[in-house]
Amino acid sequence: MEVVLAAHAGFCFGVTKAVETVYEKIKEKKTNIYTYGPIIHNDIVVNDLKDKGVKVISDVSELKGVSEGVVIIRSHGVTRQVYEDLKATGLDIIDATCPxxxxxxxxxxxxxxxxxxxxxxxxxxxxxxxxxxxxxxxxxxxxxxxxxxxxxxxxxxxxxxxxxxxxxxxxxxxxxxxxxxxxxxxxxxVNTICNATDERQSEAREIAARADAMIVIGDENSSNSRKLYEICKESCLNTYFIHTPEDLEMNIPSSAKLVGITAGASTPKNIIEEVQKHVRTNF
Ligand code: SF4
Missing domain, CATH: 3.40.1010.20 (4-hydroxy-3-methylbut-2-enyl diphosphate reductase, catalytic domain)
Structure with missing residues (x-):
């Protein structure tokens, strides 16, 4: 069986920058590190950050009484009002909104x-x-x-x-x-669909069209991952949407000659590698 991994699978430029920013602040041993909303739609990464002391807030009021700390705005950005309210807290605000x-x-x-x-x-x-x-x-x-x-x-x-x-x-x-x-x-x-998304979707469509089975790795809350799944499903009926390698309890048809793998922008590289390895060795 041939396994084809999409070249554009996984973290995009904007997500990489936002996630790296949080890990840099952890390395700098900053106290009170917050992200406004989960930094990405991926529980594994978010839980790892939580274990390292990063707190996720969903409202500026949660910063009441905090006099020192850093708040990182994720790649999605925030509303103009939230941005102004964050600035008004006097805390260190790092805007990792994707350009x-x-x-x-x-x-x-x-x-x-x-x-x-x-x-x-x-x-x-x-x-x-x-x-x-x-x-x-x-x-x-x-x-x-x-x-x-x-x-x-x-x-x-x-x-x-x-x-x-x-x-x-x-x-x-x-x-x-x-x-x-x-x-x-x-x-x-003004077409503002980002190139990373465009390339990821075109490539997924192309692989799904010739694959006997297609695996899309992503989080259910990730809009780009769900769209990727829809696109692949249109061309390949045997398309599976999984979150982690543990979800690989799927029935890839034994006759499958080509299995394609792609992943949403919030899927870390190590998870993609694990899935790829698992498919190569178990199917
Ligand atoms: S716009 Fe979104 S998908 Fe595109 S690079 Fe930025 S964060 Fe990634």
Whole structure:
């Protein structure tokens, strides 16, 4: 059996930077290290950090009474209000928001100030999207799917700037844009899907199309991992979504000649290696 590991599996640039920042602060023996939300959607990493004393907060009020410490903002970024509130605590705030996410904040801020309404294509409850939305100084809408774009019924006389969540599915984004165009909306499109996501998704699609079985490693809470699973499942029915090597109790068909492996942006390298090793030796 041949095992093909995607070259773009695992930590992306933004996640690597955020995670490394936290480990650096641990090494520097900083006291009171906080992350605003789990630094990545991966329990193994988050629990390791917890064991090393890192605390996860979900609200600035949790810092009340803390006079010394460092707070790291994860790669998803935070809302404008949260950022201001964090700064106001007087603690050391390290902004590890991915530069690709920051770019969207800037676009949304500038375009809304020009008078354009903003449409964000993405998941409204995802922290990255909540952050993006907060940078608009005018009307802002979130559209989660092509279906929602079909039901979008706003003023067609206005100008709209459309951006996307960095991890949104490229094909679905194109489909959504076409719907806005066909429905007569005056849209200025800025494709903000990040290259890492784009490359990861294209490669996964290509491997899944020729694989007899496909393994996607990621956390259920990781939006990019779940999307990766959806993409692979479209081309390869025997696609399995696993979190750790322990979940490898799957039934890879014995006739499988090619097994593909890919992983979301929050999956550490050692887990990918373990899964790869396990598949090579046990199937
Ligand atoms: S997926 Fe892209 S935008 Fe998101 S953290 Fe990684 S590099 Fe940044």
């Amino acid at each position: 690709f996410v920051k770019r969207i904040h800037k676009i949304v801020s500038e375009e809304s100030r020009k008078g354009n309404s903003i449409i964000v294509v993405g998941s409204s409850t995802h922290p990255e999207v909540e952050g993006i939305v907060s940078y608009s100084d005018g009307p802002v809408y979130v559209v989660e799917s092509p279906e929602e774009a079909r039901n979008f019924n706003e003023n067609r006389e206005l100008n709209y700037t459309v951006v996307s969540q960095t991890t949104f599915n490229k094909n679905k984004f194109q489909e959504t844009i076409e719907i806005f165009n066909n429905y007569g909306y005056n849209i200025n499109i």
